[in-house]
Amino acid sequence: MHETDVIVIGGGTGGYSTALRAAALGLEVVLAERDLVGGTCLHRGCIPSKAMLHAAELVDGITEARERWGVKATVDSVDWPALTATRDDIVARNHRGVEGHLAHAGVRVLRGTATLTGPRSVRVTATAPAGGPAPESREDRVDRVDRVDRQEWTARRGIVLATGSRPRVLPGLEPDGRQVVTSDDALFAPGLPDSVLVLGGGAIGVEYASLHRSLGARVTLVEAADRLLPLEDADVSRHLTRGLxxxxxxxxxxxxxxxxxxxxDGVRAIVRTARGETPELRAERLLVAVGRAPVTDGLGLAAAGLATDPRGFVAPADWTRLETAVPGIHVVGDLLPPPSPGLAHASFAEGMLVAEVLAGHSPRPVDYAAVPRVTYSSPQTAAVGLSEAAARDSGRKVVVNTMPLTAVAKGMVHGQGGMVKVVAEQDGPVLGVHLVGPHVSEMIAESQLVVGWDAEPSDVAQHIHPHPTLSEAVGEAFLTLAGRGLHQR
Known part of the structure; x- marks a missing residue:
């Protein structure tokens, strides 16, 4: 039996951030990961998808240069092997970086499947990594981890559950990595399809629809709700749909x-539209993006006195500490139910909070209302705080201002439309900010601070935004709400 201060189960964003922060606070940490540290975000999701979306943006730029600016340029073809090689190199370098950070911090990483055997005990059994896009050899991948047959561990301070999530699939239509894919394998399917049917209009479905369209595929995007990004503000959905x-x-x-x-020749699907029609849709590839489910199989929750809720999440008894009903067992990342949003940057914050709790500190709880949400499609969307509908449903007296990006010079330069929408309490703080347009993923951080610090429109209006930039539209929207509108009345 081995002993340590903290045992982290799962090496994704939530798990490795817990481990790094706990080690920095002087705790002895063991991290057990059945596959590759970095998790879904690094190897199958956030990083490889954004790498390819950047390539797609370059393709779109060439089209815009030709059609709008008179630059006589064309895209002859997309060299798929070269594109994916660059993507894989980015993933591999990030992977080596995470392993290096863990090694430098003194975190002991075990390659294996961890199972709870009690409220403070864990068994780790050897597993071979399932693979991923990183091009380095299998031996290189495990240089900085301990390969064990079986070990028993106990934790003096506590155990952190960070086993993440997996894509939900359609019953009877299992993914094969070629004709039917999920967000975990869509980027690694062979070649670029001529046509794609994307099922699901949340952030993942929208991003993949945008990516494939930019790279030349015919794309059909199907969403059961009455609008895309149904959890976002209705005006965000409207502008995004128009842009797509x-x-x-x-x-x-x-x-x-x-x-x-x-x-x-691919896949066929029958859908029932809002009008009651039942068209047959055909595509070379079907991408299923209908959400993700928590991964708890083999975790041994019952042995520690835990169980999942009806949706499969492991709910904390204390959200301020992210601690379960079993003292000393904490949860981070995609295992958490809402209000945790299941986003990588939220997982980082959750991991740091839990590490500080285990070290005996009293950190501030995660402010989920101020966690930004971004969809990296073309156009992009970014938001923080409440939608207009949610703000009104809360019973507050609400004031709203919407400003088109094309109302400022830089928005005209980009020529892609979009908007800034600010939702505020009457004579009170800003409740939500919603952006659609080019590069808004890089603009939302300011609004995160505005919402997180309960700033009022007049507070923001005191600050000067650079000209000419897209951020001017954000500043102008607040100026108008503060009664000091310059270009907007």
């Missing part, structure tokens, strides 16, 4: 899947 349709994406909202199956 303008780029040639076929968008079907209020449409439910009736049936789907493989065919010799």
């Amino acid at each position: 349709k303008k780029r040639g994406v076929e968008v079907l909202t209020g449409a439910r899947l009736e049936s789907a199956g493989r065919a010799a």
